[in-house]
Amino acid sequence: MGLNFPDAPTVGPPATTFTAPNGSVWVWDGVKWGPAATSSQGFLALSGGTMQGDLVLNRDPVLALGAATKQYTDTKLAKLGVTDGSDATAGQIGEYLSVTQANNVALTTATPKTVTTLALTAGDWDVWGYGGFLPVTGASTYLFVGLGSSNNAMDLAAVGFAGTLNVTSTAYFPFTLTRVSTATPVTVYLTLQAAFPNTANGGGSIRARRMR
Secondary structure (H helix, E strand, O other): OOOOOOOOOOOOOOOOEEEOOOOOEEEEOOOOEEEOOOOOOOOOOOOOOOOOOOOOOOOOOOOOOOOOOHHHHHHHOOOOOOOOOOOOOOOOOOOEEEEEEEEEEEOOOOOOEEEEEEEEOOEEEEEEEEEEEEEEEOOEEEEEEEEEOOOOOOOOEEEEEEEEEOOOOOEEEEEEEEEEEEOOOEEEEEEEEEEOOOEEEEEEEEEEEEOO
16 A cells, blocks of 8 residues: 655755655655654664664675674684683684604604594694604614605695714604795695614604695
8 A cells, every 4th residue: 555645845854854644754855755754654764763672684695795704703804812711712813733643653654644634724824843753773863754745745835954863762843933824725744754673653643724
């Protein structure tokens, strides 16, 4: 049912209004009738107003000028550092991941061996860690610790030690802090290599923090 508005009134303070039979309030702006921003007819005027309840959007924004939901801003926008000792949630700047392997992975002399791995989601990561060597029988020499992009590789970072590690002594060697920036999920590999006459074990740890 349409509304029967009165003829164009004379504009001037106080504003000229019209209350329709259905209770909606309209204001004359000098050209046309429009809904009053303070009316109680169940909608908000294009000119603006104050809502009395929550506004719930049906999705995260897809247009450059689209309205953003709280869940979108919570996950997409950088936040200030925390002061309560809590961890950053997955996907947020500051997210921290780690894995540690005990020194019980059997090594083969002069052969690279991956002892543990860490899966990274898409993002810009700082990755660091260490490798541990434990000779079981006989001393080890020429020890290498590295981070690789595939199994048994050290193509991302590596450090070497040309010395002798005696029986039952455990040595830990850190590898260089390395940037891993990726648009897709990847896995990084902690790889060890040593020369020894009999047997030796290895282990270590990989840590990563999301920078972007």
